[in-house]
Amino acid sequence: MSVNPMAYEAQFFGFTPQTCMLRVYTAFQDYLFEVMLVVEGVILKKLEGFPHAEISPLQVRKGTEKFLLFMKERFEQLFSKMEEVLLQLVLNVPKNVLLPEDKVHEQYPYTKEQFQALQEEIDQLQQQYRAEASAEQALLAEIEEQKRVQAELEKILQWFEGLESICRAHGTSNFKESFTFLTQNSKKLQDVLKDVEKKSKKLRISDQLA
Template identity: 85%
Template structure:
């Protein structure tokens, strides 16, 4: 099975295999280009020798022979280099945790914790909303109380006003006044009876 080296890709920003492939293709291209350069230089030099019996075809065969040999060794050596680099350099050991993943070490049972926290938070939010409603209701009652208190105080003031009127017109104590008036009217009735009797 192929190790995708995803964790290494997270750190480096590229997969190590991609990096090695890029390097391999580049090296291979340089080898081919340089060989072509060698061949073209030789061809140019051969043009300078009119007695030269080497054909371009023969030269090409020599180039192919040398290139084949070089390519074989190149592939073997590159394969070893790739192995070493992937194991020792472009590799994150199994016991190593990258700094950005430290949180996973702190919260290993995060799935259960996440769910429990979500539930708790939901409950707290509901509680807060309820308290906010309760606060509004309490403040509304305070306003209502102001109105009711004002009305009740008005009634007491009305009683005060009534008593002030009575006092203004000379009657601060109705009980005493009525007792006095009742006694006086009884006296007057008695005097009238007396006068009527004496006149008869």
């Protein structure tokens, strides 16, 4: 069998020429074996009509095997010639024949160096795209963070506006004075809470002693 890969022929036909030849070879071999078995059966049947014949079925089998070996050797020689003819003339794609998907290479030929340069340019563009995509993701994340910060700032502004309204309601319009007023009131509340906690502790101690 041929060792030439014949890759372009395989692409053209949809199967490897070597595989085709192997199937033809196997089919001929199987057919030859079947024919010899049929011939052997016919001979054995004919011998049944000659009860005094000195030829035994074992001798017939040996003769069949010998003839089969002879035919197989002749077939091998013929098949080698047939394979050479088929692979060179029938299953061989001429050099001037191009597949439809390869005709673009004929229209736009390029050298190995040009292909390498094009591949490098593609790699650079892919890296640039990945960098831009990463930068876009970072920018989107920053925009989302800015939106959250803006929302918090708006809440703080609303809180200050509400605080200013409360201060106005208590007759203080200046924010600094209002803040001082709230601080003092907060301190008073803390003192009241401490006083309440002390009294509560005293009451608990009194209850325990009682």
